[in-house]
Amino acid sequence: xxxxxxxxxxxxxxxxxxxxxxxxxxxxxxxxxxxxxxxxxxxxxxxxxxxxxxxxxxxxxxxxxxxxxxxxxxxxxxxxxxxxxxxxxxxxxxxxxxxxxxxxxxxxxxxxxxxxxxxxxxxxxxxxxxxxxxxxxxxxxxxxxxxxxxxxxxxxxxxxxxxxxxxxxxxxxxxxxxxxxxxxxxxxxxxxxxxxxxxxxxxxxxxxxxxxxxxxxxxxxxxxxxxxxxxxxxxxxxxxxxxxxxxxxxxxxxxxxxxxxxxxxxxxxxxxxxxxxxxxxxxxxxxxxxxxxxxxxxxxxxxxxxxxxxxxxxxxxxxxxxxxxxxxxxxxxxxxxxxxxxxxxxxxxxxxxxxxxxxxxxxxxxxxxxxxxxxxxxxxxxxxxxxxxxxxxxxxxxxxxxxxxxxxxxxxxxxxxxxxxxxxxxxxxxxxxxxxxxxxxxxxxxxxxxxxxxxxxxxxxxxxxxxxxxxxxxxxxxxxxxxxxxxxxxxxxxxxxxxxxxxxxxxxxxxxxxxxxxxxxxxxxxxxxxxxxxxxxxxxxxxxxxxxxxxxxxxxxxxxxxxxxxxxxxxxxxxxxxxxxxxxxxxxxxxxxxxxxxxxxxxxxxxxxxxxxxxxxxxxxxxxxxxxxxxxxxxxxxxxxxxxxxxxxxxxxxxxxxxxxxxxxxxxxxxxxxx
Numbered sequence: 134x135x136x137x138x139x140x141x142x143x144x145x146x147x148x149x150x151x152x153x154x155x156x157x158x159x160x161x162x163x164x165x166x167x168x169x170x171x172x173x174x175x176x177x178x179x180x181x182x183x184x185x186x187x188x189x190x191x192x193x194x195x196x197x198x199x200x201x202x203x204x205x206x207x208x209x210x211x212x213x214x215x216x217x218x219x220x221x222x223x224x225x226x227x228x229x230x231x232x233x234x235x236x237x238x239x240x241x242x243x244x245x246x247x248x249x250x251x252x253x254x255x256x257x258x259x260x261x262x263x264x265x266x267x268x269x270x271x272x273x274x275x276x277x278x279x280x281x282x283x284x285x286x287x288x289x290x291x292x293x294x295x296x297x298x299x300x301x302x303x304x305x306x307x308x309x310x311x312x313x314x315x316x317x318x319x320x321x322x323x324x325x326x327x328x329x330x331x332x333x334x335x336x337x338x339x340x341x342x343x344x345x346x347x348x349x350x351x352x353x354x355x356x357x358x359x360x361x362x363x364x365x366x367x368x369x370x371x372x373x374x375x376x377x378x379x380x381x382x383x384x385x386x387x388x389x390x391x392x393x394x395x396x397x398x399x400x401x402x403x404x405x406x407x408x409x410x411x412x413x414x415x416x417x418x419x420x421x422x423x424x425x426x427x428x429x430x431x432x433x434x435x436x437x438x439x440x441x442x443x444x445x446x447x448x449x450x451x452x453x454x455x456x457x458x459x460x461x462x463x464x465x466x467x468x469x470x471x472x473x474x475x476x477x478x479x480x481x482x483x484x485x486x487x488x489x490x491x492x493x494x495x496x497x498x499x500x501x502x503x504x505x506x507x508x509x510x511x512x513x514x515x516x517x518x519x520x521x522x523x524x525x526x527x528x529x530x531x532x533x534x535x536x537x538x539x540x541x542x543x544x545x546x547x548x549x550x551x552x553x554x555x556x557x558x559x560x561x562x563x564x565x566x567x568x569x570x571x572x573x574x575x576x577x578x579x580x581x582x583x584x585x586x587x588x589x590x591x592x593x594x595x596x597x598x599x600x601x602x603x604x605x606x607x608x609x610x611x612x613x614x615x616x617x618x619x620x621x622x623x624x625x626x627x628x629x630x631x632x633x634x635x636x637x638x639x640x641x642x643x644x645x646x647x648x649x650x651x652x653x654x655x656x657x658x659x660x661x662x663x664x665x666x667x668x669x670x671x672x673x674x675x676x677x678x679x680x681x682x683x684x685x686x687x688x689x690x691x692x693x694x695x696x697x698x699x700x701x702x703x704x705x706x707x708x709x710x711x712x713x714x715x716x717x718x719x720x721x722x723x724x725x726x727x728x729x730x731x732x733x734x735x736x737x738x739x740x741x742x743x744x745x746x747x748x749x750x751x752x753x754x755x756x757x758x759x760x761x762x763x764x765x766x767x768x769x770x771x772x773x774x775x776x777x778x779x780x781x782x783x784x785x786x787x788x789x790x791x792x793x794x795x796x797x798x799x800x801x802x803x804x805x806x807x808x
Contacts, residue, residue, distance in 0.1 A: 206736045207750065209778065277372035280357070285310045285319075288367060297350070297374055298343065303692050305649040307613045307641040310370075312694070314350065315341045322354050323368060340375075351375045391420075438548075440571030441474045443467045443501040443508070449478045450485070450499065459489055465500035469571030470508045472548050477568075479532035480544040484512060484564065487527035492516045507549070507567040518557050524564075528553065604697075604724065605788035609776050612787060614640040615692065615723075616699040616769040617651075618761045619706045620669040622661050626709045631657035632682055633671045635689055636761035638769050639696070643776075645769045651692045652762045653685045669759050686710065686717040693723060697787065701744050701768045703727040704803035724787060728771050730794050735778035747771055 203224070277294030281287055286307050290298075298304050298313040310319065318341035326337055336355040342348065350372045357367040399416035444467040451461045485497060494514040502509045528542040545553070545566065554565040604612070617637035623630035637651040654671065656679040666672055700706045703725055714720055729742045736750070748755050748767055751774045757763025784790050791797065 209736055279310065279370045279372065280367060281310050281370070282367040283365065294372060297348070297372055303694070305639060305641075306646060307639075308694065311344075313344055315344060319352075319354070319370070322352075326354060326356050326368075327365060347376075348374055349376045438471055438473050440469050440471055441477075443470055443510075446470065446474055446477060446481075447499045449474065450481045453478065453482050454485065457486065458495065459485060460496040461485065462496070462498050463500070464498045464513075465502070465511075468501050468503050468508050470501070470510075471569040471571040473544075476532065476539065476544045476547065480541045481510070481512070483530045483532050483541050484527055487523075487530060488512070488514060488519070488564070491519060491523050491527070503570060508570045509554075510566040510568060511563050512566070513561055513563040515561055518555060518562055524553055524555065604695075605791070606786055608785055609779060609787060609790065610643050613696045614699050614726075614769075614772065615651075615696040616640060616765050616772060617689075617693075617706065618700060618764040618768065619709055620671060620759070620761050621709060622657050622659060622665050624705075626712050629659065630709075631655075631659060632685075632709050633657050633661060633665075633676055634669065634761040635682075635685055636765050637689065637692060638762070638765045640699075640769050640772065643773060645766065645773070647766070650762060650765075651689060653688070654679045655685050656681050669761075682713055683717045686713060687719050690719040690721065693721070695723060698723045698725045699728060699768060699772055700725070701728045701764070701771075702803075703729075704800050707800065708804050724791065725800060726772075726790060726796060727800060728768055728775060730796065730799055731775045731779065731790070732771070734794055735775050735782065744768065744771075 277297045278291045279294050280289035295304050318339050322337050322339040336353055338353045341350050353371050355369045356365050358365055399413040447463045494516050498513040500511045529540050531538050531540055549567040556563045615637050619632050620634035621630050621632050632655050635653050639646045639649045656676045661673055732742050732747050753770045755767050784793055
């Protein structure tokens with residue numbers, strides 16, 4: 134700006150100098166008469182007046198109009214931003230009074246906005262507390278809970294539902310339920326409930342499966358009605374995974390059929406005088422042995438179990454024996470076991486009391502050993518061995534009437550097919566009980582089953598969402614957006630540059646769902662240049678073993694579904710994606726908006742539309758810059774500010790935004806530059 138002022142001053146000085154020089158030369162010109170000098174003087178005045186006028190206009194444009202335009206952009210950013218409450222008066226030294234007045238208004242707006250935010254925060258404190266309680270209750274439930282609106286979009290879900298259903302597809306707020314479970318059973322039970330008589334039940338059970346056919350789910354549906362009960366706005370579904378239960382029932386039925394078929398022949402031959410009773414008896418015995426083995430496998434397959442730390446298990450046992458007169462010492466290194474901790478504690482307590490009563494021992498050691506296949510619980514005491522009859526008797530002890538008379542033996546059969554093993558070494562006797570090893574603490578969980586730490590579980594505003602219609606006529610604020618970004622090996626996709634990272638975040642009902650992000654590192658199949666590594670930090674070692682774009686791009690399409698795609702300088706990212714569509718077997722025919730073009734329109738200037746500059750204008754904190762996910766999150770925050778600006782200019786629908794900015798053609802033309 135200072136340089137421009139120096140140039141203008143020089144220009145004006147030269148103009149004035151030329152004026153006086155021309156005047157003197159015209160007046161002193163030899164041989165000229167007064168009339169010639171007068172005409173020359175008038176012509177010179179007109180020429181210099183024109184030059185002077187142009188100089189003044191240039192001064193006005195540079196010193197007044199340009200700062201005023203920048204001031205308008207800054208004021209627009211203050212008006213639509215949530216964090217920026219002032220402008221830099223020092224940038225407008227040519228318009229100090231106007232800048233100070235504008236800054237005063239901006240500060241007052243910021244103060245009013247802060248006061249309003251505090252009032253809203255106080256007013257919603259109780260609501261937030263109730264929401265937190267609801268989230269806690271939902272996560273403590275042992276059933277998957279999903280709430281849908283009348284368009285079958287997910288409005289609420291809990292962690293159990295996320296674990297049950299996300300393996301079948303992308304779970305998230307605003308996503309269709311039928312991308313996760315089979316459609317027909319849900320629609321059928323919904324039809325039954327909506328047409329039931331007034332005296333009929335408010336809920337009904339049904340069975341469905343995940344869309345990939347891997348799991349069978351038992352569900353129960355209830356309708357959601359308005360307070361007056363006059364309108365249905367959605368429905369609640371609870372899910373349980375009954376795949377294993379159904380499988381266990383099928384195995385039980387198969388076992389019963391096997392018993393009947395195996396015994397039918399030899400039992401019939403027992404009554405045949407010409408038959409061999411001993412051979413028939415052997416066949417019956419062998420059949421019963423097979424049935425016994427199958428029964429044991431069946432028991433260990435369906436009993437509800439979870440991973441438990443052996444130290445915690447033994448601590449429960451020791452605390453239950455506090456007043457029994459027995460001393461139990463926990464020994465050895467703990468390991469993770471897999472079982473039903475409640476029945477295991479009861480069985481160990483019964484065994485300890487049985488051994489104490491049968492041998493007179495009053496002090497025991499409890500430890501565990503792992504042999505790669507089993508985790509052996511070791512119950513050790515000083516004394517002599519016990520007989521088989523005593524071992525059998527101790528295992529027949531009932532551990533709890535509440536569990537249907539279950540015995541120690543029953544507990545062992547639920548957990549393993551191994552029998553009690555008795556060992557004696559140097560006067561110490563040990564009973565060894567086999568259990569399966571647990572998975573917890575061994576870092577063996579599959580990546581696909583790891584759940585996000587902070588998913589957005591509910592958005593009840595979706596219940597009142599209008600029926601789905603033409604996407605173009607939907608309000609900008611009500612649309613579902615997928616804001617994405619790529620990092621690449623370079624800037625020339627037609628010359629072999631490839632994607633090395635693809636990330637996105639969903640925006641639903643004006644909320645950035647940070648718990649429903651998409652973030653993949655991609656193997657580009659070529660070396661990453663050092664100059665690109667300096668930009669995004671992704672090295673050849675980091676992409677080694679990562680999936681190629683042919684795997685990642687279909688995943689991203691499933692994540693994006695039919696949402697509106699958003700990117701900053703979208704033509705660049707779309708060029709890399711659309712060049713690989715055919716190879717990856719997907720088509721991205723989604724509507725696309727570019728925050729760079731939106732910002733130029735909203736701010737009224739094409740100057741400095743970089744992501745950093747726009748974020749600074751709107752007071753948005755930039756973190757993890759030049760990472761695909763970090764840039765996606767910043768772009769999503771900018772999008773919400775730009776929607777405010779578009780609405781202020783009367784643009785409220787997607788079609789209006791696409792048409793006013795000629796978005797499709799502009800993106801096409803810009804894409805031609807990336808070759």
